Amino acid sequence: MTRIVAETLIERLVAWGVDTVFGLPGDGINGIMEGLRRHRDAVRFLLVHHEEAAAFMATAHAKATGRLGVCLATSGPGGIHLLNGLYDAKLDHQPVLAITGMQETSVLGTGYQQEVHLDRLYEDVTEYNLLVDNPAQLPGVVDIAIRAAYARRGVAHLTIPNDVQVAPADADPYPGVAPARPPATAPIYLRPPGVPRQEDLESAARVLNAGARPAILAGAGALHARDEVLAVADVLGAPVIKTLPGKAVIPDDSPFAVGGIGLLGTRPAEELIEDCDTLFMIGTNFPYTKHLPEPGQARVVQLEADPIRAGVxxxxxxxxxGDAKEGLAALLPLLEPAADRRHLARYARAMEGWRADMAALQAPDRRPIAPQYLMACVDEAASDGAILTCDSGTIATWAARHWTIRGERGFYLSGNLATMAPGLPYAVAMQHAFPGRQVIAFVGDGGFAMLMAEFLTAAQHGLPIKVIVNNNNALGQILWEQMVLGYPEHGVRFAEPAADFSAWARSCGGYGRKVSDPGDLAEAVGEALAHDGPALVDADVNPDEPPMPGKVTYEQARKFAEAFLKGQPHRASIATTLFKDKISQMGR
Structure with a gap:
């Protein structure tokens, strides 16, 4: 059997430690599929139902493991479908390799069927991007693509024409031209230095030691540095704000934790930003500058892995x-213990009040079901090692405030892209990567409907993911954004009847239960988490529960009121819900 170029590709992936490729076949990658078949003992091809999900899964694999995620799609429309998931990787700085097919080289430029020049389409999303048109170049460019994905923390793309895929592995169509030198048997990747320059460490220590009201803002780049973040916070007496992608940096019940900032944040964290005189940003390039200190208010130190993003x-x-873990370890000996702990104690007390306010909203007797209570049921029943994946929308608010990081719990969502629909494919990929851990997808009905076929993927691959659908039969986040802008809602509620996704779960061979009565919710969640296969709970929640900011500004309140006066069609229900929220908090 002639060894083909596609085998060289797969063997090179194996040399880099790749054990899984997420994708969907097509006639534009039949040669690569044959390469995968011939090496199926070394690399698993995880067949999905939509290419967008394959790219999300590759991104999730990279986020959860720190290793390269790989996705595969056919030429034309298959490659186009990958784009949203690849932008998720790009914007959250995750190493992903996308492999796509292309028509035979002899027909390129003739307007052939599905002739989409994916290398041109991918120019904005990639750090490395190449049409491979010579078998001799393949081993070397695979190495370069993977090095680029790791070093630049982003997406690399190789698109390979059909005739190149199935050409003899040793083919050299251009005699007389020296081929690229063969790569090393064991691939080499040199990690960038992890410890900042000594003069920078000393300068940072001088600023931090001089602060009277310090604050730490920790992000996803510090997820592996929990002990070091806590140690620095303790020495400085600094409360720790966590970005949403960095929610798992430190436990939520830590005396240093004050939650997040932004629309999904907490009131104590917002007040800390307004009050601090020193801000230490660790592993984050938080984009929402209106939620950061005003220029001149605070002295700022930042520990960032990418020099392009530092200080922007x-x-x-x-x-x-430098690296958050190594950088903090080197900084610690230079820091002076804070003698006055009143600043830290003030925000610890504020967080006690905030947690009590949030607990009051988790009322089990509210009808329709309060989404805060749904998240609380999941939080209480889940293991201390559970991973929660989340979609974008109001569900991210409920997860941010009512999913408690304790033990080794994880939390993942689309950060900077904030796209709908990754929650389910993220869960599939993470369950595949960590078969012994409990993996829960907390998703809205809008996002779940987009890629719901991937629940069938989980069932077919024996992945026991748990899916909790926060079903408000609406695009809830957009509804509230319209109101904050002062507009009456429009085009954000789906027609009745609301979907029953539990029926889909059962049809896939999984556990499925529809819940409308809050009295049944805890039992249903418990049964789903205990089920030995994929399981789904579809909970009908109150669509008029507002995801209020931690600290409401006058302008937000004014626009909200204007929307009511302009004829908000559900103003009675919304007003009732707001009244019940306030009564719950007053009665705690």
């Missing part, structure tokens, strides 16, 4: 380049 959000006195 606000005036930064000391930008340090």
């Amino acid at each position: 959000r606000m005036p930064t006195e000391v930008p340090m380049i």
Whole structure:
């Protein structure tokens, strides 16, 4: 049997430690599929139902494991479908390799069927991007693509024409031209230095030691540095704000934790931003500058892995380049213990009040079901090692405030892209990567409907994911954004009847239960989490529960009131819900 170029591709992936490829076949990648078949003992091809999901899964694999995620799609429309998931990887700085097919080289440029030049389409999303048109170049460019994905923390793309895929592996169509030198048997990737320069560490220590009211803002880049973040917070007496992608950096019940900032944040964290005189940003390039200190209010130190991103959000006195864990370990001996702990104690007390307010909204007797209570049921029943994946929308608010990080719990969502629909494919990929952990997808009805076929993917691959659908039969986040802008809602509620996704779960061979009565919710969630296969709970929640900011501004309140006066069609229900929320908090 002649060894083909596609085998060289797969063997090179194996050499880099790739054990899974997420994708969907097509006639544009039949040669690559044959390469995968011939090496099926070394690499698993995880067949999905939509290419967008394959790209999300590759991104999730990279986020959860730190290793390269790989997705595969056919030429033309298959490759186009990958794009949304690839932008998720790009914007959240995850190493992903996308492999796509292309028509035979002899017909390129003739307007052939499905002739989409994916290398041109992918120019904006990639760090490395190449049409492979010579078998001799393949081993070397695979290495370069993977190095680029790792080093630049982003997407690399190789598109390979059909005739190149099935050409003899040793083919050299251009005699007389020296081929690229064969790569090393064991691939080499040199990690960038992890410890900042000594002069930067010393400058950072001087600024941090001088602060009277310090704050730490920790992001996804510090997820592997929990002990070091807590140690620095303790020495400085600094409360720790967590970005949403960095929610699992430290436990939520830590005396240093004050939650997040932004629309999904907490009131104590917003007040800390307004009050702090020193801000230490660790592993984050938080994009929402209106939620950061005003220029000149606070001295800023930032520990960032990428020199391009350091200091781009606000005036930064000391930008340090390095790994969060290694950088903090090197900084710690230079820090002076804070003698006055009153600043820290003030925000610890504020968080006690905030947690009590949030607990009051988790009322089990509210009808329709309060989404806060749904999340609370999941939070209480899930294991201390559970991974929660989440979609974008109001569900991200409920997860941010009512999913408690404790033990080794994880939390993942689409950060900077904030796209709908990744929650389910994220869960599939993470369950595949961590078969012994409990993996729960907390999704809205809008996002779940987009890629719901991937529940069948989980069932077919024996992946026991748990899916909790927060079903408000609406595009809830957009509804409230319209109101904050002062507009009456329009085009954001689906027609009745609301979907029953539990029927779909059962048809796939999984556990499925529809819940409308809050009295049945805890039992249903418990049964789903205990089920030995994929399971889904579809909970009908109150569509008029507002995801209120941690601290409401006058302008937000004014626009909200204007929307009511302009004829908000559900103003009575919304007003009732707001009244019940306030009564619940007053009665705690």
